[in-house]
Amino acid sequence: MILSLSLILFGIAAYLHVQNKADLKGHFLLKNAEQEETESFEAINIGSLHKAPIYQKLKASFAPALGMLGRGAGLKLAVYFSVITLSAFYISTKILLLNNYWLPLLAPCFGFLFGWQWLLNKRRKEFEQTFPDALNIMMSAITAGESITQSICYVGKTLDNRIGHEFHNMGEHLKLGEPPEQVFKRACKNIPYPTFLFFIVTIRANMARGGQLKNVMARLIRVLVDSRTLEKKKMAMTSEARLSAKIVAIIPFAFMFLLNYINPDNVNFILTDPSGRYILYYVLGSEFLGLFIVWLLVKGVR
Numbered sequence: 001m002i003l004s005l006s007l008i009l010f011g012i013a014a015y016l017h018v019q020n021k022a023d024l025k026g027h028f029l030l031k032n033a034e035q036e037e038t039e040s041f042e043a044i045n046i047g048s049l050h051k052a053p054i055y056q057k058l059k060a061s062f063a064p065a066l067g068m069l070g071r072g073a074g075l076k077l078a079v080y081f082s083v084i085t086l087s088a089f090y091i092s093t094k095i096l097l098l099n100n101y102w103l104p105l106l107a108p109c110f111g112f113l114f115g116w117q118w119l120l121n122k123r124r125k126e127f128e129q130t131f132p133d134a135l136n137i138m139m140s141a142i143t144a145g146e147s148i149t150q151s152i153c154y155v156g157k158t159l160d161n162r163i164g165h166e167f168h169n170m171g172e173h174l175k176l177g178e179p180p181e182q183v184f185k186r187a188c189k190n191i192p193y194p195t196f197l198f199f200i201v202t203i204r205a206n207m208a209r210g211g212q213l214k215n216v217m218a219r220l221i222r223v224l225v226d227s228r229t230l231e232k233k234k235m236a237m238t239s240e241a242r243l244s245a246k247i248v249a250i251i252p253f254a255f256m257f258l259l260n261y262i263n264p265d266n267v268n269f270i271l272t273d274p275s276g277r278y279i280l281y282y283v284l285g286s287e288f289l290g291l292f293i294v295w296l297l298v299k300g301v302r
Helices: 001-025 027-035 054-067 073-095 101-141 149-156 162-175 182-192 194-208 213-237 239-262 263-274 274-299
Strands: none
Touching: 001 274, 054 162, 073 101, 101 149, 101 162, 101 194, 149 162, 149 194, 182 194, 194 213, 213 239, 239 263, 239 274, 263 274
């Protein structure tokens, strides 16, 4: 059963890998289709009135996280889910001595949710770290007398990261004569963060009516730098509490590991006896609940 489950997960990952290649091949066809769309931003989004298929919604939701995996995303997903499934099967049959397969079946689901959230957080942190640098480079180019299109291209040539690649794509499409609304709309889909959206609105307004773009970008850079400084300050102020919570969470498992060598009968009672498993479930539940409360407290710090 576990082997068949691993084969199913491997097939899903292979399908995602092949689908990613198909998307790359149809990139230019999609551009032609986008040119036929209406690029004016209206009060009512007509496209949202019809229901998109479920697989398209799922693909749009998972695309940002899968993009963080880079090349060979299907292989990485297959290895990740295989390791989780086999580890859960080993713990269930060899350590906990369970006869059912609920743990190997639930482990990939929780692993998927954890991995997806971790990739999204990593993507957002990478954006918050690199976007102020891109704005600084662009403002320097504008101050030197470059146009908006040339400054965007300059940022794309200078930065070698995801933000730099997005600026490079925007600059190349603008130089080819694509409408700015279409280029910026595509960029907003790739980077759907409020800071980037505000930057795009500022650029569009300046290209349409002119204005003091340098002053607006300077204020935006100041806000981003202050936000990044406050985030680092918050993490530094809560580091002691987070470290204490992690140490307290590790203590029961460390004592259980030591007790396995000192008195294995007590550990076997917790792992094998039906009455002792209630203690195991209580310890695991209290550990996860405590860590979840600490996470909520850290996220609630303003």
